[in-house]
Every structure is written in C-alpha cells, then in structure tokens.
Amino acid sequence: MKDAGFNISPTFEKCQNISEVADYIKKWEQARHDLPLDTDGIVIKVNSYAQQEELGFTSKSPRWAIAYKYETESASTALKSITYQVGRTGAITPVAELEPVHLAGTVVKRASLHNANEIERLDLCENDFVFVEKGGEIIPKVTGVNTELRNQEAQKIQFIENCPECGTELVRQEGEAVHYCPNEMGCPPQIKGKIEHFIQRKAMNIDGLGPETIDQLFANDLIKDPSDLYTLTHDQLITLDRFGVRSVNKLLKGIDKSIEESNFPQLLFALGIRFVGSTVANKLAHHFKNIDGLMQASFEELVNIPEIGERIANSVRIYFKDEQNIAYIERLRSHKLPLELEVQEEPVSDSNLLEGKTFVVSGVFTTFSRDGLKASIQANGGKVVSSISKKLNYLVAGEKMGPSKLEKAEKLGTTIISEAEYIALIEQ
Numbered sequence: 050m051k052d053a054g055f056n057i058s059p060t061f062e063k064c065q066n067i068s069e070v071a072d073y074i075k076k077w078e079q080a081r082h083d084l085p086l087d088t089d090g091i092v093i094k095v096n097s098y099a100q101q102e103e104l105g106f107t108s109k110s111p112r113w114a115i116a117y118k119y120e121t122e123s124a125s126t127a128l129k130s131i132t133y134q135v136g137r138t139g140a141i142t143p144v145a146e147l148e149p150v151h152l153a154g155t156v157v158k159r160a161s162l163h164n165a166n167e168i169e170r171l172d173l174c175e176n177d178f179v180f181v182e183k184g185g186e187i188i189p190k191v192t193g194v195n196t197e198l199r200n201q202e203a204q205k206i207q208f209i210e211n212c213p214e215c216g217t218e219l220v221r222q223e224g225e226a227v228h229y230c231p232n233e234m235g236c237p238p239q240i241k242g243k244i245e246h247f248i249q250r251k252a253m254n255i256d257g258l259g260p261e262t263i264d265q266l267f268a269n270d271l272i273k274d275p276s277d278l279y280t281l282t283h284d285q286l287i288t289l290d291r292f293g294v295r296s297v298n299k300l301l302k303g304i305d306k307s308i309e310e311s312n313f314p315q316l317l318f319a320l321g322i323r324f325v326g327s328t329v330a331n332k333l334a335h336h337f338k339n340i341d342g343l344m345q346a347s348f349e350e351l352v353n354i355p356e357i358g359e360r361i362a363n364s365v366r367i368y369f370k371d372e373q374n375i376a377y378i379e380r381l382r383s384h385k386l387p388l389e390l391e392v393q394e395e396p397v398s399d400s401n402l403l404e405g406k407t408f409v410v411s412g413v414f415t416t417f418s419r420d421g422l423k424a425s426i427q428a429n430g431g432k433v434v435s436s437i438s439k440k441l442n443y444l445v446a447g448e449k450m451g452p453s454k455l456e457k458a459e460k461l462g463t464t465i466i467s468e469a470e471y472i473a474l475i476e477q
C-alpha cells in the first residue's frame with residue numbers, strides 16, 4: 050500500500066518470530082504515550098494467507114489476529130452508592146455510582162460490579178474508596194478497594210433481594226454468579242429487552258422499529274411480548290406520536306417481511322432462551338428440524354448433541370416447561386412464523402440426457418442467460434464446473450468468450466459447442 054502511494058501508519062513492523070513480537074510490545078509500552086493519539090494496545094496478525102487459511106476462524110473472530118492490551122491506567126475515587134440494572138434476561142447487574150474521576154482521557158462516574166460474587170470478592174463496604182480501570186469494555190470496572198481509607202464502622206454492601214423494576218423477589222440458581230428477576234413476562238425491562246432481542250438483524254430482522262418505538266408501543270399497551278407485533282394495525286399505529294403514514298407503512302412492511310424472510314434457526318434465537326445464542330440455535334434447529342421436537346427433547350437427548358452442554362440443556366428444558374412460554378410459541382405459530390426448517394426442494398429435473406457429462410459455460414448467450422444455461426445443464430443431469438481440464442466434456446462457448454479459455458480448450462482437445470448446438474443436444 051505504501052508503494053502504491055497510500056498514507057500508512059509508520060508504526061507497524063513485520064516480525065519474523067514471536068520473540069520479535071514481544072520486543073515490539075515492549076518497545077511501544079512507553080513510546081506509545083508520545084504518539085499523537087491514544088492507544089491501549091496493538092494488533093498482531095499472521096500475514097501469510099496460506100497460514101491464515103489454515104488457522105481459520107472461531108465463530109466470533111479469526112484465529113490469525115489478536116489484540117494485545119497494555120496494562121490499563123487506574124484511578125482512585127469514592128463510592129457514592131450502588132444501583133442495579135435489570136437486563137433483557139432478567140440478569141441483575143450492580144453498578145457502582147462514583148465520585149467523578151478523570152481516567153484515561155474521560156470522566157468516570159459509574160463502573161460495573163458484575164455480580165454478587167464480585168462484590169464479595171472486593172469485600173466492598175458503603176462509602177469505600179475504590180480503584181477503577183478502563184479495560185477493553187466501554188464501561189470501566191472496579192478492580193479493588195483502598196482499605197486504608199475505610200471507615201471502620203462501614204457496613205458491608207448487601208445485595209438487593211427484590212427487583213428494582215417490578216419488586217419480584219430475585220433468584221440465584223445454584224452455581225450461578227448472577228441474580229435474576231424471575232418475572233420474565235411482567236418485568237418491563239425484560240419485556241422491552243425481549244422485543245429488542247427478537248427484532249435484531251440476526252433474529253427476526255424487523256426494520257423500522259427501534260428502542261424508542263418499542264418503549265412507545267409498550268407504554269401504549271400495544272405490545273406485551275414480541276408476538277403482539279404481528280397483531281399491530283395501521284389504525285393503532287397512526288394514532289401514536291411521531292408516527293406518520295410513512296413510518297407506519299415502513300413498520301408494517303418490516304413486520305410482514307420478517308414472516309416471509311426469516312427461518313427457523315433465526316426464530317429459535319429470537320426466542321431469547323438463556324444461553325441459546327445464534328450458533329447454538331442453529332445447531333438445535335438443524336438437529337430437531339422443528340420446534341415440537343425440541344420442546345419434547347429430554348435432557349439426555351439434548352446433552353448428546355455435540356457442543357450442547359448441561360447448562361444449555363437445562364436452560365432449554367426450563368424454558369419449555371413454562372406454560373407461559375408454550376402459550377407464547379403457540380401465538381407465534383398462529384401468526385405463521387417459521388417453527389420448522391424449510392425442506393430443501395430438489396430441483397425439478399427435465400431429463401438425464403447429460404448425466405455424467407461436465408460443462409464449462411463461458412461468454413454471453415442469446416436464448417439463455419448464463420445462469421439459466423447452467424440451470425438447464427443441471428436440470429438435464431449434467432455438471433457445471435469452473436475450469437477447463439483434460440477431463441472436461443464440453444465447453445459451451447458464447448459471444449465475447451475470453452481468448453485464453455478458448456486457446457486452452459483447443460489445446461486440450463475439448464469439445465467446443467455453441468449455444469445452438471447445446472440446445473440441439475438437449476432436444477435429442
């Protein structure tokens with residue numbers, strides 16, 4: 050890129066081995082502070098395409114690239130109070146409200162405390178002075194307590210017992226670090242979070258519906274769970290604030306489209322079953338083929354599926370034991386949502402005239418489009434391949450075909466036929 054005249058960063062280096070990478074990391078540990086921009090780490094990549102291909106990807110990221118993060122800066126400040134956030138799944142996240150403090154270029158007022166175990170681990174007391182760090186996440190975290198500044202009479206932080214949003218008593222499953230509000234169908238942030246999860250791109254992919262609109266629909270009693278989206282009417286929506294004919298139409302169109310274009314794995318992910326992300330949903334959908342099979346699956350059957358562990362199996366069993374969830378699925382079914390895998394239809398075959406024969410299609414044609422010609426070959430039992438080899442039976446040559454292909458075919462003695470000759474072949 051440099052040779053081509055692009056403006057590139059002068060800081061990159063090509064390393065021959067891992068000890069050179071370590072040297073590079075060390076070199077920039079201090080030097081990075083002199084750069085005209087803030088950096089928190091470096092990216093290390095394998096630059097050989099062959100090795101990249103061999104390493105491949107996990108479901109989330111390439112195995113040939115990784116970020117190295119330098120130790121983060123920390124600051125000390127006073128803990129004012131603790132608030133509790135209720136997430137989509139009902140998970141409760143404690144958040145430390147802090148005396149504002151400067152940290153790595155920003156002012157920090159809040160920091161995540163993750164869960165009750167973390168509060169326990171920190172041995173956090175009221176009005177403590179805490180250390181905060183900004184790691185890779187957007188939200189800073191509390192990493193420790195300055196016990197020297199602790200008031201000896203300070204009370205230990207007690208985790209709340211009831212949901213701050215709906216008042217329901219919280220539960221904590223054995224072995225789990227996280228407290229949950231179990232009121233899945235009645236706790237407002239859980240309802241709204243479920244709908245937001247349901248409509249996202251990897252799930253039911255509904256256009257024209259953002260968090261504000263969901264708040265509005267919920268506040269107006271128009272939706273209580275995602276299945277209610279499919280009952281919304283033009284008359285209901287047009288009365289809402291900020292809703293014009295165009296936005297109403299866009300939303301209704303987005304909802305219709307989600308029925309037509311989504312599939313069973315997407316819907317299964319959209320249900321928001323705890324621990325069932327899109328990869329797991331895909332696996333379960335292909336194993337069971339439809340929701341009814343999954344609903345009846347035993348714990349043993351679930352854990353016997355590769356990569357499905359006890360935690361997921363348990364969560365799936367708990368989800369389908371709940372009558373409210375069953376009723377919800379029946380409502381989705383009544384709205385014609387995809388609760389089974391689509392059966393892949395076999396292409397209709399016209400004949401087996403071309404069976405065992407291979408074809409390369411090249412150039413522009415008059416009767417067929419190029420894709421149409423390929424489909425016709427397949428429909429008659431032939432196989433379309435991409436490159437010319439000794440074993441190739443036919444090259445179907447159209448107008449404007451590349452001269453090098455023609456030359457190669459002639460050299461290998463491939464039978465070259467025109468579109469008209471192809472048509473004669475299948476009309477035998």
Ligand SMILES: [Zn+2]
Nearest residue numbers: 212215230236
């Ligand atoms: Zn709640």
